[in-house]
Amino acid sequence: GESVGLxxxxxxVQEGDNSIxxxxxxxxxxxxxxxxxxxxGKGPQFIIDIRSNMDKRQGxxxxxxxxxxxxxxxxxxxxxxxxxxxxYFCAVQGYSTLTFGKGTMLxxxx
Amino acid sequence: xTEVTQTPKHLVMGMTNKKSLKCEQHMGHRAMYWYKxxxxxxxxxxxxxxxxxLSINExxxxxxxxxxxxxxxxxxxxHALQPEDSALYxxxxxxxxxxxxFFGSGTQLSVL
Numbered sequence: 441g442e443s444v445g446l447x448x449x450x451x452x453v454q455e456g457d458n459s460i461x462x463x464x465x466x467x468x469x470x471x472x473x474x475x476x477x478x479x480x481g482k483g484p485q486f487i488i489d490i491r492s493n494m495d496k497r498q499g500x501x502x503x504x505x506x507x508x509x510x511x512x513x514x515x516x517x518x519x520x521x522x523x524x525x526x527x528y529f530c531a532v533q534g535y536s537t538l539t540f541g542k543g544t545m546l547x548x549x550x
Numbered sequence: 551x552t553e554v555t556q557t558p559k560h561l562v563m564g565m566t567n568k569k570s571l572k573c574e575q576h577m578g579h580r581a582m583y584w585y586k587x588x589x590x591x592x593x594x595x596x597x598x599x600x601x602x603x604l605s606i607n608e609x610x611x612x613x614x615x616x617x618x619x620x621x622x623x624x625x626x627x628x629h630a631l632q633p634e635d636s637a638l639y640x641x642x643x644x645x646x647x648x649x650x651x652f653f654g655s656g657t658q659l660s661v662l
Contacts, residue, residue, distance in 0.1 A: 472648075472650075474650055474651075476653075481655075481656075481658070482655050482656070483554075483556075483640050483642075483653035483654050483655045483656050484593065484640070484651075484653045485653070486650055486651075486652065489650055529592055529593075533648060533649075533650065534648070535647065535648050536581070536598050536600065536605055536606055536647040536648060537595055537598070537606065538595070538651055540592035540593055541592065542591075542592055543590075543591075543592055
């Protein structure tokens with residue numbers, strides 16, 4: 441089965457810094473990856489996704505990078521704001537199932 | 551409407567109670583899901599409905615009983631739960647199965 445891990449349980453940054461959250465996956469056949477943000481007491485919120493035919497995808501202040509060679513993806517948040525404080529999950533989408541990584545808590549201090 | 555709506559937001563129940571969690575979406579999505587999430591853990595898949603038929607049951611105990619009355623509604627019937635079943639229960643939907651999931655805000659369940 442799919443195994444999805446994250447390298448760091450907690451990431452503390454200063455407001456205005458760029459944040460990078462990393463994720464590793466195990467199944468080289470995986471072809472659809474999603475980043476979710478979960479604030480306390482809320483459900484996961486879609487941030488950005490990427491398919492395996494791409495290496496990079498950009499959204500508003502967020503960029504996802506996919507390295508299929510080493511089975512690694514990352515989420516970059518530019519100019520991190522206090523409102524970005526949350527738990528971030530990478531997830532690998534299978535046919536009917538979404539496998540979540542363990543999550544990284546992003547703490548943004550003013 | 552791009553929301554998945556879950557009710558109630560909070561639920562406290564005893565081990566002998568019967569209760570139901572409800573989920574609704576009006577995005578025309580054809581797959582709906584129940585996830586369970588314990589504190590500081592990722593969501594864990596419980597059930598998947600695809601085109602109103604149960605397609606995945608992740609070996610969930612029978613005290614949890616899902617129901618999909620129509621393509622917009624998903625229920626989770628609870629009976630004789632245990633304290634360890636206390637968790638955040640999340641509903642999600644996707645256009646078909648295999649596309650990105652949209653989550654509701656969840657029901658925080660406490661079993662006493």
